[in-house]
Amino acid sequence: MKISDLDIRKLWVPGSLLVILGLLSTLTLYASTYTVILTTSIFMYINLTVSWVIFSAPTRYISLAPAAFFGVGIYTSATLGTELPLVIVILIGALLSSFLALLIGGLTLRLKGIYFTVFTFGLVELIKHLLLWYEIKYTGTRGRFVILVDNNTIYHIMLIILIVLLITAYLIRRSKYGLALWSIGEFEDAAAHSGVNVNALKTITFAISASFMGATGAIMATRWTYVDPYIAFKTLYSFMVVLMAAFGGMGQLYGPVVGAAIFAYLEEVLITKFPYYYMLAFGLILLAVILFIPDGLVGVIEDWQEKRKGKQHANT
Amino acid sequence: MGDKRITRRDFIRGAAVTGAGLVAASCAPAAEETPTEVPKEKIVVGMSRPLSGPLQVIGDSAFGPIYNRWVQEVNDAGGIYVEEYGKSLPIELKIYDDTSDVGTAVRLTEKLILEDKVDFLWPACGTAFIYAQAPIANKYGYILLTMEGGGTTITPMLPSLPYIFLSLSFSDWYELPVLADLLGEKGAKTAYVSYIADLHGIEYSAVAGIEFPKRGIEIVGLKSLPPDIKDLAPVINLAKASEADVFCCFAYPDQIMPAVGTSMGLGYNPKAWVGGPGVNFGFFQAAFGPAAEGLIGFTTFARGSSPELAAFADMLYADLPLEAQDWWGHPLYWAALETWKAAIEKAGTLNQDAIRDVLATETFDTILGPTWYENGLLAKDAHPGEIGQWINGVFEVVGPKDKATAEFVYPKPEWPAPPEE
Numbered sequence: 001m002k003i004s005d006l007d008i009r010k011l012w013v014p015g016s017l018l019v020i021l022g023l024l025s026t027l028t029l030y031a032s033t034y035t036v037i038l039t040t041s042i043f044m045y046i047n048l049t050v051s052w053v054i055f056s057a058p059t060r061y062i063s064l065a066p067a068a069f070f071g072v073g074i075y076t077s078a079t080l081g082t083e084l085p086l087v088i089v090i091l092i093g094a095l096l097s098s099f100l101a102l103l104i105g106g107l108t109l110r111l112k113g114i115y116f117t118v119f120t121f122g123l124v125e126l127i128k129h130l131l132l133w134y135e136i137k138y139t140g141t142r143g144r145f146v147i148l149v150d151n152n153t154i155y156h157i158m159l160i161i162l163i164v165l166l167i168t169a170y171l172i173r174r175s176k177y178g179l180a181l182w183s184i185g186e187f188e189d190a191a192a193h194s195g196v197n198v199n200a201l202k203t204i205t206f207a208i209s210a211s212f213m214g215a216t217g218a219i220m221a222t223r224w225t226y227v228d229p230y231i232a233f234k235t236l237y238s239f240m241v242v243l244m245a246a247f248g249g250m251g252q253l254y255g256p257v258v259g260a261a262i263f264a265y266l267e268e269v270l271i272t273k274f275p276y277y278y279m280l281a282f283g284l285i286l287l288a289v290i291l292f293i294p295d296g297l298v299g300v301i302e303d304w305q306e307k308r309k310g311k312q313h314a315n316t
Numbered sequence: 317m318g319d320k321r322i323t324r325r326d327f328i329r330g331a332a333v334t335g336a337g338l339v340a341a342s343c344a345p346a347a348e349e350t351p352t353e354v355p356k357e358k359i360v361v362g363m364s365r366p367l368s369g370p371l372q373v374i375g376d377s378a379f380g381p382i383y384n385r386w387v388q389e390v391n392d393a394g395g396i397y398v399e400e401y402g403k404s405l406p407i408e409l410k411i412y413d414d415t416s417d418v419g420t421a422v423r424l425t426e427k428l429i430l431e432d433k434v435d436f437l438w439p440a441c442g443t444a445f446i447y448a449q450a451p452i453a454n455k456y457g458y459i460l461l462t463m464e465g466g467g468t469t470i471t472p473m474l475p476s477l478p479y480i481f482l483s484l485s486f487s488d489w490y491e492l493p494v495l496a497d498l499l500g501e502k503g504a505k506t507a508y509v510s511y512i513a514d515l516h517g518i519e520y521s522a523v524a525g526i527e528f529p530k531r532g533i534e535i536v537g538l539k540s541l542p543p544d545i546k547d548l549a550p551v552i553n554l555a556k557a558s559e560a561d562v563f564c565c566f567a568y569p570d571q572i573m574p575a576v577g578t579s580m581g582l583g584y585n586p587k588a589w590v591g592g593p594g595v596n597f598g599f600f601q602a603a604f605g606p607a608a609e610g611l612i613g614f615t616t617f618a619r620g621s622s623p624e625l626a627a628f629a630d631m632l633y634a635d636l637p638l639e640a641q642d643w644w645g646h647p648l649y650w651a652a653l654e655t656w657k658a659a660i661e662k663a664g665t666l667n668q669d670a671i672r673d674v675l676a677t678e679t680f681d682t683i684l685g686p687t688w689y690e691n692g693l694l695a696k697d698a699h700p701g702e703i704g705q706w707i708n709g710v711f712e713v714v715g716p717k718d719k720a721t722a723e724f725v726y727p728k729p730e731w732p733a734p735p736e737e
Contacts, residue, residue, distance in 0.1 A: 032430065032431065033430045034427050037423060037426050041419075129542070136540060143444055143447065143515055224419050225447075225451045226447040226451075228515065231418045231419075271412055275367050275413040
């Protein structure tokens with residue numbers, strides 16, 4: 001029985017994933033331009049949220065730095081976009097973000113709990129003001145025009161980043177490295193005593209997570225056409241990411257994916273259909289989620305599965 | 317770990333469900349796209365506006381009252397006559413909330429153009445927003461007449477953006493050259509310039525740095541203000557110590573209002589006190605009353621400019637509170653909409669290219685008088701004024717001199733004495 005179960009799954013799951021991948025990668029052929037644009041924006045939120053979950057979900061270090069790494073990517077694109085090929089710019093965005101994360105992580109990941117959170121929040125403001133000061137003092141500009149890139153190209157690059165990110169996140173979860181991260185979240189001292197190099201592990205994971213945020217920012221900037229430090233380093237993005245992860249639930253990898261996708265789509269629908277009540281509706285939905293499904297969508301699905309399993313046992 | 321056992325299966329299943337959902341969601345709007353020829357009944361104008369977020373207050377007091385009133389007036393008169401359809405078509409506004417976020421504004425702009433297929437695009441609010449919108453509107457061949465936002469940075473790019481027209485006046489178009497003329501003539505020798513550390517502040521301080529010395533005014537102090545500054549006392553003290561004839565505060569109401577208050581509190585009364593945008597609004601007068609006397613700001617008109625403009629002020633401000641008056645932007649926005657309507661009527665079609673050509677080449681009769689565009693900018697010679705000053709409770713035009721509605725007061729009067737305890 002078990003073997004046949006596995007066989008079916010082995011065929012069905014990768015098969016359906018391939019079909020979805022095929023559909024998504026050919027979306028530009030059959031969907032309207034605006035659908036492609038909207039999906040790109042949804043992918044942006046998924047990328048940021050899943051990157052955040054890689055580090056913050058297992059370790060339970062709540063980072064409010066996504067906006068900082070995202071912004072570094074955006075500014076990389078704004079400054080280098082006209083000089084270098086797009087792919088190189090995105091790679092540099094990813095590298096700069098991860099370098100910043102290594103630096104910050106090395107300095108601050110010894111901070112615990114709320115102290116780390118507050119520091120990461122401050123980081124966004126720090127970079128924003130530093131950049132503002134630098135631009136005004138040395139370049140005499142405030143904002144920058146970003147090179148225009150074809151919508152379909154942006155979409156495909158965003159999709160590629162998403163796929164690489166999901167594979168990375170999946171592999172980390174399955175590896176002993178992922179297990180060590182979860183053990184840090186459970187009880188950091190115990191993890192250290194069991195031989196886990198907690199500081200190195202945290203810092204490296206933080207950097208991996210940041211590199212995807214940087215890459216996402218670098219490609220997204222080309223959609224925004226004009227950026228300034230206030231646009232690029234917006235703390236709202238940090239909070240949105242945490243909310244999306246909480247909405248989806250962090251226990252499983254599909255949680256943040258579904259959470260971010262639904263949240264981003266909902267935002268679009270509310271903004272366009274109910275522009276005057278958008279904030280109110282958003283607030284009510286958030287309240288309902290926090291009150292009624294504190295474990296997010298993952299929690300709801302797991303509950304449902306538990307119940308189903310229970311029924312099966314009762315029947316046999 | 318318990319988590320790990322179910323990770324793989326559930327992840328894959330979840331990912332599959334999500335992907336399928338995404339694809340389904342993506343396909344849905346695509347399926348709706350079946351273009352059908354229906355008789356044209358209205359002109360749909362799309363806008364991404366800050367209905368929430370930090371820019372809401374600006375949007376609601378600047379272009380907001382203008383487009384609401386203007387559309388109402390036009391529709392009451394039957395709409396805009398379009399020869400192609402042989403009838404007048406009313407305007408329907410389709411407004412989305414960009415939540416004061418540039419990324420959202422860009423996406424909604426493309427939604428309006430690509431999905432809603434609006435007939436025309438009207439602008440978002442704020443310099444950064446119109447800069448982000450301009451290349452997009454231009455790419456899709458949509459005319460974009462911008463309203464709230466400066467133009468110095470984008471002006472050199474306008475030749476490559478033929479669909480973009482700027483209505484608002486700004487630093488070197490042609491406010492600060494006029495200000496420098498006025499001050500130079502009265503014998504001002506030194507100026508202390510403070511400016512907000514953003515695009516607006518940088519543009520204005522840089523232009524002042526060029527125009528003031530040309531008229532023999534030396535800039536003796538230059539200080540940038542962080543956008544979230546609350547305490548202006550250190551800056552005012554520095555300006556006071558510099559003993560400059562002129563004090564400039566190129567910032568927003570949030571900085572200019574406390575700067576005026578602090579100047580009064582510290583007894584700093586330079587011969588000229590310039591601030592904008594901020595001094596030009598009705599709410600400035602409402603807040604400072606007689607203390608506003610002599611303060612200088614940017615403007616376009618006063619009731620004395622022309623009977624047409626006096627009638628415009630009476631019409632627009634009859635139902636609006638004093639706080640909502642804007643002597644700088646309102647007439648230019650209104651006139652820009654008038655040129656847009658006239659261009660449609662002249663072109664006789666809703667075709668963007670035909671209307672663009674009319675806008676770029678013709679001269680229109682608006683509340684400003686003859687109005688036209690020069691390389692994408694509303695011609696400076698069409699501006700009824702550039703520099704304003706509060707004189708006897710009215711924000712009069714004092715420069716340029718041939719368009720002035722009152723004599724420039726220099727030096728400014730003393731601050732009113734504090735009320736007796």
